[in-house]
Amino acid sequence: MNRRSVLLAATALTALPRLPALAQGAPGDPIRPLVLLTRPQAAAPAAYQAAELIAQEWRKLGLQVELRPLPNQQMSQVVWYERQRWDFTMWQMVGRPERGDPDEMVYNLLHSANIATGYNFVGYSNPDYDRLAEAQRSEMDQARRAAIVREVQEVVNRDQPYAFLVHPVNLQAFNKQVFAEGSAVNQAGLGIRNFWNWISLQPTGRQRDIIVNSTEPVKATNPFYVSGAPDSWVTDLVWDRLMRVGPDGLPQPWAAERVTQVDPLTIDCVIRQGMTHHDGTPVTTEDVVFSYEVPGMGDESPMYKPFVQNIASVTATDARTVRFVLKRPDAAFRIAVLAKLNIVSKRIWAPVVQDYLNRPQNLESFVEERPVGSGPYRFVRSRVNEEVVLEANPNHWARPKADRWIMRIILNTEATLGALRRGEINVLADYFGDPDLVKTMARQLPNMIAVREEVDIGFQFVGMNLRRPPFNDAAFRRALSAAVNREMMAGAAWNGQAVPANSMVSPALAAWHDRGIEGRVPGGNLEGARRLLQEAGYRMVGNRLHYPSGVRETTTPYQ
């Protein structure tokens, strides 16, 4: 025994209780160069900047991280259809009203049933998680369900299948010379870009139109097809639903006057009296039943089909009551189904559906000359890259205060601000630019610009491919996540317009969010990350991180 090994043995003995890995001998193979997928800077400047910052931090751990900007399409192609191929990717979940219920984020994203082709593209599989995600679905008691949802978040925090980054903060503004400031309504997780605001904004002068910007064109105005966020803002106003997600994020009766849970599988909806479609015909229970039957017919409405799969039957029990019988209890049924599906006129749609059932295309291809709904706004016209114009429906029981609702498509961020300043738009609802500029404008024009901020339901994250080592090791993932400084992400990548995230349930959903979880990332910081790696047996050799002893690198690098 030479001197060196004596020394080693001595060190090993004393250090054994604290650092067992040290005794296990030579480190494993060096970890292959890892490729982080991101959208190009031009397409997603904040996410790209975040990716650069994250890569800089991870390199400090001894990893070779290369950024690979891919156009939207190619990135989706790789991540979604070539699930064995990539290492990690920048990704996001956007906020939508129906995501006000945590079910969608909690169940769909990480349940192992969705690994092969569904949204669980990271390949996270944990029976504990699955059990909890299923349990919250059928738990009808709000308090108990909230407890389960918090438990789910703890499990995810422990396993870190994603490195959560931030929840964006929506920055929105409106012209208070045009609208009474007090009439603006904020919705949890969405801000002033919401249904309630559009019917509540009270014009004070001659300008009686709501003119709101969108950075994306509206592609379709169809009650059975939504192809992007702006589409849904329009359908939301033109078609009514039985319930609506309220400003507090909870479902409330709307076209249904009363919604009663008869038993865990049976729900009765009593519809309001005197409602009419935009063509003057009354809204009947038949219309409602029909609206819930159509998505289940063949593949006529793929976007809405999943939402009616749990409905065993829907029937009109009398002139005003519609009864839903479910296949299994569903806690999210009100928000995800009753507040989501549009009520259409059977008179108009029945022949169309008949026709399309015999065609290769589905209902998505049907373009109504002038869409007819029963909502508080009526459709006037839509020009793809220009604007959508709706007018107030004077016969609606919740008649909007404004005369028209106009959405202008403006791609150029600079021009969007210019348009707000010049009064070409009077609500800034879709803005991903520099928040300082809007705040400065509000300071310069204190009588004109009112600013609103609201934490978003959505979140930004790095998805790690658990099919590929070393990401199959939870300790490794924890370390990577710990090395990300989320405050810096929010400040330097999202212009300060974001809050740190460590859960798929946004703090905007106060009832469900696990408070303080963003401060409980295991390891906590870069130092913690180094310690976690050390404890798990990873070793630095030179400036390159190696696998724990005995682990070979068998995965081919991303090409």
Place this chain on the structure above:
Amino acid sequence: MRAARATLGFLRSQPFALVGISIYLLFLVLAIFADQIATHDPRQILFSGAYRVARYLPPSATHYLGTTAGGRDIFSQLVHGTRSALTVGVTAAFCVVFLGSLMGLLAGYLGGWVDRIIMRLSDIVLGLPFLPFVLVISALTRPGTVTLVASVALMLWPNTARVIRSQVLSLRERGWVEAARVTGCSPMRIIFVHIAPQVAPLAALYGSIAVGWAILTEASASFLGFGDPAAISWGLMLQDAFANQALSREAWNWFIPPGLCIVALVLAGFLVSRGSEKLLFPKLGD
């Protein structure tokens, strides 16, 4: 030696060309010594404290042109952007000249079906809208410098080819070409040894215009989000500046310099071509 003196004399008599050549030389120096001239790594995110990114810094002694929204040194990006501009411009020009001359020479000298095929091809290319084609190709393949240069070359060769062809048509009837043919020179030898040198200056003229086209195209493609995401180019700098609302921030230091550099380099190509036009076609100008 005589050639050098002739060139110098020419430049002195043609201030346009002189200015153009000087701009080229200036940018060439910048490109070659970019690493020495740049003060920072153009890609690196700079920090002004722990976890505080050095963003939107105004011009100063450490950052001659300030920093971007992402915390990168603008001056260094500008200097390194020269490389990509020259690479794109010069390779595209080279490809245009090469492809255009080759096609023009073959079509003009060989005539017959070769001529017809080449002219048909060039008609088809002239029927393709320039920028839309570049955008679609960038979207279809992996966006990058190679794609861009290739599509610019593919779109611009017909103009050169047509001019070269008509030049060759008149040259082939000259006595010395006839003489070469009689002495048994192969057509390829006549084309490339005897005729090609005669049309080279004309091709170079079209090349210098192609430099500008390629650089402008790169800038436009980048602005529309079809640029090479990994490159550091003036076009991407402008895209970055506009996306981050440099105009509203009145960050002139960010979006004016790249634009001026593009103007200068493209202008240089025009000036050189205008100057040498007079050399090539003395009748035309004066």
Place this chain on the structure above:
Amino acid sequence: MKRVLGRLGHAIFVLWAVASLTFVMFRLMPGDPTLNFLSESFSEEMRAALLTSFGLDRPLPEQYVLYLGSLLRGDLGVSFLQKKPVLDILLDALPNTVALTVTALVIAYAFGIIAGAFLAFARGSVTEGIAIPAALITRAAPEFWLGMILLAWLSFAWGIFPSSGANEAGSEFTSEWARLTSADFLWHLVLPALTLALYLQGLPLLLMRATMLEVLNDEFIVMARMKGLSRWAIVMRHAARNALLPVATAFALGLGSSFGGNVVIETVFSWPGLGRVLVSAVQGADYPLAQGAFILIAAVLVTMNMVADLLYAWLDPRVSVGARR
């Protein structure tokens, strides 16, 4: 007449080739058009159904034949995302692009011709020393850069011109023609048209100047001058007429090429034209729409190339059809 027919046949051949090339280009696209629909609820069966509904599951030769057949019938297919006939979407955007292109070209050529003629007279003057480089600079500057700077000054800072779009929000018109001739539309048109014109005026200016110089040196002009005709009369009677030929040809060619080149200007000014349709379709991998927009732009280009040829031949019978640019 025979010449016209021959040229028409040629244009049809080019169109066929462009259409075929477009087909190949778009089929070789990597990625999958169904990627637009990724969501929590998107399944494999839905993907297959989507591909079937657009005929993308058939063998390529069959797709090609179907494609050419529908093109001949003027059927450009249905947009993936909007689910509307591509032709309708394009026809909606077309008037805006035509208005922008034609206005800008007319301004550019009116200015360019006058300024070019003037500069031909002002040979060797200080004005010329400034004007020629200035004309070259406007041609060397990236359009979007100029456009953004103009927008920042004249719209955001001074508030004179609107910042985006072709009409004020929600404006109603009795007809498309009423819209295009409304004061509101023209006011929105000013900035984009000026930016485009600024970029386009260099060519007619230099062309006009060069031809004028050439003509002015011709013997018959020198003769006329010796006969004591005034300079202006000479210019009007002889020089300008001769200069018309290349300028008119360039105008026709310019109409064809700036039609597709407007992409950038339309993006800067959020102008709802064909270029925007093309860019957003390409970005969204909306094949049928991108393909349709591309073919329409190419068709205009080919047509204008043909018009330029015929114009050239008509104005100058010495020149045979075919030599141009």
